[in-house]
Amino acid sequence: xxxxxxxxxxxxxxxxxxxxxxxxxxxxxxxxxxxxxxxxxxxxxxxxxxxxxxxxxxxxxxxxxxxxxxxxxxxxxxxxxxxxxxxxxxxxxxxxxxxxxxxxxxxxxxxxxxxxxxxxxxxxxxxxxxxxxxxxxxxxxxxxxxxxxxxxxxxxxxxxxxxxxxxxxxxxxxxxxxxxxxxxxxxxxxxxxxxxxxxxxxxxxxxxxxxxxxxxxxxxxxxxxxxxxxxxxxxxxxxxxxxxxxxxxxxxxxxxxxxxxxxxxxxxxxxxxxxxxxxxxxxxxxxxxxxxxxxxxxxxxxxxxxxxxxxxxxxxxxxxxxxxxxxxxxxxxxxxxxxxxxxxxxxxxxxxxxxxxxxxxxxxxxxxxxxxxxxxxxxxxxxxxxxxxxxxxxxxxxxxxxxxxxxxxxxxxxxxxxxxxxxxxxxxxxxxxxxxxxxxxxxxxxxxxxxxxxxxxxxxxxxxxxxxxxxxxxxxxxxxxxxxxxxxxxxxxxxxxxxxxxxxxxxxxxxxxxxxxxxxxxxxxxxxxxxxxxxxxxxxxxxxxxxxxxxxx
Numbered sequence: 001x002x003x004x005x006x007x008x009x010x011x012x013x014x015x016x017x018x019x020x021x022x023x024x025x026x027x028x029x030x031x032x033x034x035x036x037x038x039x040x041x042x043x044x045x046x047x048x049x050x051x052x053x054x055x056x057x058x059x060x061x062x063x064x065x066x067x068x069x070x071x072x073x074x075x076x077x078x079x080x081x082x083x084x085x086x087x088x089x090x091x092x093x094x095x096x097x098x099x100x101x102x103x104x105x106x107x108x109x110x111x112x113x114x115x116x117x118x119x120x121x122x123x124x125x126x127x128x129x130x131x132x133x134x135x136x137x138x139x140x141x142x143x144x145x146x147x148x149x150x151x152x153x154x155x156x157x158x159x160x161x162x163x164x165x166x167x168x169x170x171x172x173x174x175x176x177x178x179x180x181x182x183x184x185x186x187x188x189x190x191x192x193x194x195x196x197x198x199x200x201x202x203x204x205x206x207x208x209x210x211x212x213x214x215x216x217x218x219x220x221x222x223x224x225x226x227x228x229x230x231x232x233x234x235x236x237x238x239x240x241x242x243x244x245x246x247x248x249x250x251x252x253x254x255x256x257x258x259x260x261x262x263x264x265x266x267x268x269x270x271x272x273x274x275x276x277x278x279x280x281x282x283x284x285x286x287x288x289x290x291x292x293x294x295x296x297x298x299x300x301x302x303x304x305x306x307x308x309x310x311x312x313x314x315x316x317x318x319x320x321x322x323x324x325x326x327x328x329x330x331x332x333x334x335x336x337x338x339x340x341x342x343x344x345x346x347x348x349x350x351x352x353x354x355x356x357x358x359x360x361x362x363x364x365x366x367x368x369x370x371x372x373x374x375x376x377x378x379x380x381x382x383x384x385x386x387x388x389x390x391x392x393x394x395x396x397x398x399x400x401x402x403x404x405x406x407x408x409x410x411x412x413x414x415x416x417x418x419x420x421x422x423x424x425x426x427x428x429x430x431x432x433x434x435x436x437x438x439x440x441x442x443x444x445x446x447x448x449x450x451x452x453x454x455x456x457x458x459x460x461x462x463x464x465x466x467x468x469x470x471x472x473x474x475x476x477x478x479x480x481x482x483x484x485x486x487x488x489x490x491x492x493x494x495x496x497x498x499x500x501x502x503x504x505x506x507x508x509x510x511x512x513x514x515x516x517x518x519x520x521x522x523x524x525x526x527x528x529x530x531x532x533x534x535x536x537x538x539x540x541x542x543x544x545x546x547x548x549x550x551x552x553x
Contacts, residue, residue, distance in 0.1 A: 008050040012036045018282070021074035021201060024051045026062040033057035038068035055135035056126030063174045064142060066182070071139035074201040074250070075278050084472075085110055086124050088399035089117065090132070091430060094269035095398075098133040099160065111401035137161065138170060140265060145183050148194055150261075152180055158194070158261035194261075196268065198244075198252040200277045203303030206246050208483060209275065212307045215327050216318070218334045220342065220357040231310065232345050234358040235263045239347050241355055244271065252277070259347055273430055276305035284473045288480070291469055293449045297480040304483060306475050312397025312428040313390050314359045319423055320382055320415040321375065336373050341365060362390040382415030389413055397424065403431050426475045435474035437464045445481030 003023055011019040019036040026033045026049040033051065034040065051057040054070045064070045089097075089110055097106050106129060107117040121129050141159035144150055150158065156167035171179040206227075214224040222231040228245035240258030247253045254271050256264065272278060281303050289295040298304075309315035321337070322330030341364055342357035360368075365387035370380035390396055396413070400406035406429055410421035419436045426434035436442065437460045446466065447457050458466070470477040 003050045003052060005045075005048075005050060008036075009045050009048065012038075012048075013042050015039075021199075022052075024054055024057045024070060024073075025049070026051060026057050026060060031062055032065050033062035033070065034065040035068040035070055035073050038065060040065070040067055051126050053125045053127060053132070053135075054139065055132040058135045058138070058174075059127045059131040064139065069142070069146065071143045072197065072199055072251075074199045075272070084402065085112055085117070086120050087430075087432075088401075089121070089129065091273075091399045093129065093133050093136070094272075095266065096160070098129065103129050110399075137265075138174065140268070141167065141171075141179070142182065143196060144194070144264075145179055147196055150194065154261050155179070158264040160262070160265050194256045194258075194264065196254055196256070197247070198254055198268070198271060198275070198277055200250055200252065200275075201280050201282070202250045203281060204246075204250070205301050205303040205305065208301060208304055209307055216331060218318075218331060218338055218359070219354065220335065220338050221355070221359050223354045230355060232355050232358045233258070233267065233310065234343070234361070235266060236260070238263070239343070239345055239358055240267075241345070242267065242271065244275065270310055273308040274310055276308055276430075279305055279476075281305075284476050287473055288470060288477055293446070293466075294470070294477060294480060297449060297484050301480065301483060304476070304479055306426060306432075306479050308430060309424075309427040311359065312424065313362050313387075315428050316386060316390075316397070316413070316416065316420070316424055317359075317365070317383060319420045320379065320386060323379070323415075323420070333373060333375065337370075340372065341368055362387040366391050379415065385414035386416070397428050399429060403433055406431065426478070431475065433472045433474050435464070435467055435470075435478055437461075437467065439478070441485060442478055442481045445483075445485040448485050449481065 008019075008023055008025070011023070012025055015037045017037055021035075023036060024033050025036065025038075027043050028047045028049065029043065033054070049057075049060070051060065054064070054073070057070075058064070089106060092106060092109065097109070103117065104114045107114045110117065112120075118128055121127060121132065125132060127135070137160045141155055141161070144155045144158055145152075148155075152167070153164050156164050159167070161167040161170070168178060171177070171182070175182065210224055210227070210229065213222070213229055217224050220232075222229070224230075228243060230241060230243035233240050233242055235258070238258065238260050240256065242257075243255045244252050252271075252275060254268070256267055258264070258267060285298045285302055289298045317337070318330065318334055321333045325333075338357050338359060341360040343360070343364075345356055345358060365383060368384065368387075370383055371377070373380065375383075396409065400409060403425060406425050407418070407421045410416050410424055411418065416424070419438045422434045422436035425431040426436070443457045443460070443463055446463060450458075467474050467477060
């Protein structure tokens with residue numbers, strides 16, 4: 001990545017927060033690298049080096065600053081949308097793709113050569129894949145040292161270090177001191193609870209994110225309060241809870257209760273995906289605003305994010321359950337599924353009232369009889385077949401070489417059509433260009449945005465043609481179209497919390513207008529409409545024959 005030294009120096013001289021996360025500064029005289037907003041005195045220009053990522057600075061031999069704390073910078077990728085391979089590689093690294101494998105295995109999963117992957121990382125991040133993984137581990141450990149009272153052994157385990165000795169050696173090499181000396185006095189939280197900060201790039205439309213999650217929250221598994229979100233989680237058979245709410249300083253605070261600290265990097269990575277914290281709203285908004293149809297929508301909600309999913313299987317089940325019904329009906333079916341087959345929450349203290357169960361895993365649903373849910377037999381069979389497919393291939397919802405490959409793989413699953421595949425790619429695989437063109441809500445949103453006086457709804461083909469100009473951020477365009485015809489938000493909220501949600505119509509009607517997580521597949525919708533027309537035609541023909549027989553001759 002090319003960084004103009006003169007522009008970078010002007011940015012750090014003014015401590016411009018817009019560049020936070022976009023670049024890092026290495027100071028030759030001290031061996032420290034900082035954020036552009038570091039409060040320390042600005043060094044002379046000839047003593048500085050500029051890097052596109054913290055990993056690049058650390059690989060060059062610089063150590064993190066203790067004042068501005070680079071681990072607290074928003075994790076941005078200004079290159080996102082130009083290198084999908086790097087984006088997918090980072091997603092795999094966040095999931096531990098280099099913990100038990102090498103770069104060659106990572107490149108093979110992405111369908112590129114090892115040398116090509118290294119070149120892409122060097123071009124876009126200025127560091128190798130191994131350096132990126134190691135830097136993430138070090139910065140997470142440093143964050144835990146500053147923000148929690150966990151013992152050093154537990155910090156090493158939670159950050160993903162293989163041993164305490166390796167943890168101590170790394171910090172001794174980077175900082176010239178033991179890790180325990182970096183800790184400052186902090187308030188101790190409840191036993192077994194870890195609270196960490198998740199920074200993001202402002203603006204962030206938190207009310208919109210909460211409204212999206214609130215409409216789809218499954219009773220017993222998720223709760224959404226006025227300003228926060230909480231849910232139960234299960235990883236490797238262990239149960240826990242997470243709660244997320246915004247705080248001052250462009251960050252979310254996540255409170256995690258989980259018995260296995262080694263799962264903390266996985267939990268943090270999933271939370272970042274759920275709340276789309278790696279997005280750069282300025283870059284995305286500038287691109288979408290080039291279309292005069294989307295420009296007013298982006299201006300109305302400049303910080304709108306694409307809500308992710310905690311688990312791919314959970315999202316797929318919800319999508320299949322919700323096909324051809326509303327959000328409210330889909331949530332009721334999901335609640336019945338959880339009550340019947342979900343495991344009661346154990347081994348964790350709920351962080352919110354109403355958290356009682358974890359969502360059933362594929363192993364449980366693969367052998368379940370779902371006829372009691374009240375869904376049609378074919379849909380129940382599709383859910384069981386879907387669970388068995390995930391049991392056979394647990395990585396089926398993992399990153400793929402391309403969006404097209406991901407869609408083909410997903411469409412091979414039982415009960416998954418084009419809409420559902422695009423929806424899963426958007427929310428679970430974090431594909432920024434995924435776009436469910438057959439969605440009725442998108443067609444209505446585009447019709448409303450274009451102010452079609454004839455009231456004509458665009459077809460999926462017309463919607464796809466229009467969406468070509470939105471690449472590579474079509475998922476965000478879809479979110480803006482959904483928001484434009486769904487719920488509105490009263491931004492005159494109380495100063496002590498996020499603005500309250502206000503529906504344009506009656507809450508029940510507004511929820512009913514939103515299609516469910518499984519908005520009808522185009523094929524199923526056409527089949528249903530054709531069947532209704534045939535029945536209506538047969539009814540009219542029968543009435544005509546009856547009248548003809550009754551007419552006197």
